[in-house]
Amino acid sequence: MYDALKNITFIIFDLDGVFYRENQSLEGTKEIIDYLNEENIEYCFFTNNSNYKIHRYKEKLLTCGIEVSEKNIFTTTKLIEHYLFENNLDNIYVLGSKQLQDTLYDKYTQNSINPNIVILGMENNITLKDISNTINLIDKDTQIIAANPDKLIPVKDGFELECGVLIDIIEEYTKKMVQVIGKPSPYGFDTILSKFDKQKSETLMIGDTFETDILGAKNANIYAGWINSGNKLPYNTLDFDFMSFKSLIELKEKIKEAKR
Amino acid sequence: MYDALKNITFIIFDLDGVFYRENQSLEGTKEIIDYLNEENIEYCFFTNNSNYKIHRYKEKLLTCGIEVSEKNIFTTTKLIEHYLFENNLDNIYVLGSKQLQDTLYDKYTQNSINPNIVILGMENNITLKDISNTINLIDKDTQIIAANPDKLIPVKDGFELECGVLIDIIEEYTKKMVQVIGKPSPYGFDTILSKFDKQKSETLMIGDTFETDILGAKNANIYAGWINSGNKLPYNTLDFDFMSFKSLIELKEKIKEAKR
Structure with a gap:
């Protein structure tokens, strides 16, 4: 399954629990983004929250050492x-x-x-x-x-x-x-793919919540990777194949390995 | 079924839709209570509302021409x-x-x-x-x-x-x-019966709402009478035998007839 990482050209990241939790930046945030920039792998961020404006997320990502355009950040309000x-x-x-x-x-x-x-x-x-x-x-x-x-x-x-x-x-x-509109409905995913002009077969969703991120990827028919940052997986994961990573660092290493 | 009225010695009345609707007193309120007083048939009032104090209901009944003790009025708060x-x-x-x-x-x-x-x-x-x-x-x-x-x-x-x-x-x-606690749970009915020292077989519930009054009577195993004052009966009334009256006037006539 991790072989699929070889052909990934676009990653949709969940925010809370993947890049930060409350006011705490999580492991490997800058490393993964620096690596994706080097490799010309495109990415964006997709949160189910409708309570804050996009610039709040841009500022939050800055505290993770990452500077991104507001065009790369999707909230349910924007969708x-x-x-x-x-x-x-x-x-x-x-x-x-x-x-x-x-x-x-x-x-x-x-x-x-x-x-x-x-x-x-x-x-x-x-x-x-x-x-x-x-x-x-x-x-x-x-x-x-x-x-x-x-x-x-x-x-x-x-x-x-x-x-x-x-x-x-x-x-x-x-x-x-x-x-x-938000995850796990396919609407948001499909909209994002069309805005970035990407195919489903080259797209990976990375998130920490099975019910929204992983099921959403399944519904949208794109690859899924689960970040094991504390959330429990439900007992029944519906026999859906998804990758699992301890952190963004491991995600980076696995992509590197697959592209070697 | 209406024969059962012969042995009724106690009636539990719903309030809204039976004695009044909004600020409008309904047909036959004074007539039925005068008749029950003459015949020594006891009665009380039971509303599912928990938003008003008992004396508000006492005052409302006064506008229907009826004077009752607060002891005869049951709200879910009291229960x-x-x-x-x-x-x-x-x-x-x-x-x-x-x-x-x-x-x-x-x-x-x-x-x-x-x-x-x-x-x-x-x-x-x-x-x-x-x-x-x-x-x-x-x-x-x-x-x-x-x-x-x-x-x-x-x-x-x-x-x-x-x-x-x-x-x-x-x-x-x-x-x-x-x-x-309220209708259609049997708790309120059982409490009222025990306070009035009444048997189920001599008790009749009169209300205009199938889901609370009539089903409640069924759950409490007492007789039920539905006042047809505008509420619709659901399609499936669960083959539960209940009496039906056009108004409190008709209820009075049917009791009179049965007791003849």
Whole structure:
């Protein structure tokens, strides 16, 4: 399986848990990027988060010793913007963070009565009333998309509910399907590949979360590498072949070996 | 089936949709109560709501021309108090309305770190963060009870999520069972019957909602009568025998007929 690394010309990296965790830069971040630059292997970064602007991630990568263009960083907010543009959609309603609202309402018309599309993102201050109001806006013609399907994220003192809980409630009460833009849906991957003009057979996803990064790569039909940085693998990994690396250092060594 | 009315000595009435809807008194409220008083048939009122104090319901019934003692009115808040008392529980945490919190914290110790029991009620201002915090309080020894299992209630401009959505989320994320106190759980019915010293075979539940009132009567093994005041019956009523009445007037006539 590691032989496949020989033909890789493009890597999509997850951010949190791969390049940093909270405010801690992880092992090998500068080494892998320096190596990819030398070898002319292209790369980008793809996070399921819709709560921060792209420049925040650029700054975070600088603390890992890496300087990248904002064009190489994909958040679900950026991919949602692309979805709206590509599908020629306007009259939108956003249930999510202020950042997601500000970014989208800046370019698209806010419609809080009969929107063409409802966009779900995560925000701790969303109330049950906000969710009820959103359900009441949705009729048979309303599209619904969500930033990401994660249900829980670990935080300092336990867990926090994530966007997946909104998807569950909205799907149950509207009996409509919510389309997910972030990992593991193929939409984000396909968009990124088309922007970089890359084939699936030359692309590798590197992440630390099975349910989003590795399953996402499977759904998008690209190669997958799992960074063993603390996350557990689920019991059933669905017989899906993926590579495993202790760190970005090992990833670099394995690519070097394959290309020898 | 209507023959059973002959032996009824106790009626449990739902409130909203049976005696009033919003601020509108419904047909036959005074007539039925006057008749039951004449015939020495006892009765009480049982609502799944945990947001108002008992005296609010007493006042509401006065606008229907009926004067009853607060002892004859059961809210889920009152039944939760009974549950805590009966099970000798203290150190409680309440996720619900200010009324539910005030009433319970007045008599029981609020414990926001490791409560013995977590109590769920509905409140529009509950945030995803509040729900996350509650999940983080629950460990293997924490009991969880909920005021009512309703998922949606109709409001002027559509629907509002109800306590059932909290139950769904908490059960999914804690993998623990939530015990429901309100209808259609038998707990409330059994408590009321024991307080009035009544047998199941002499008791009738009258309500307008199949999923709470009629199913609740089935679960508690008492007779059930459905008031056809606008709510739809579900397609599948589970082959459960229940009586049907156009209004409280018809209920009075049918009892009269059976007792003749």
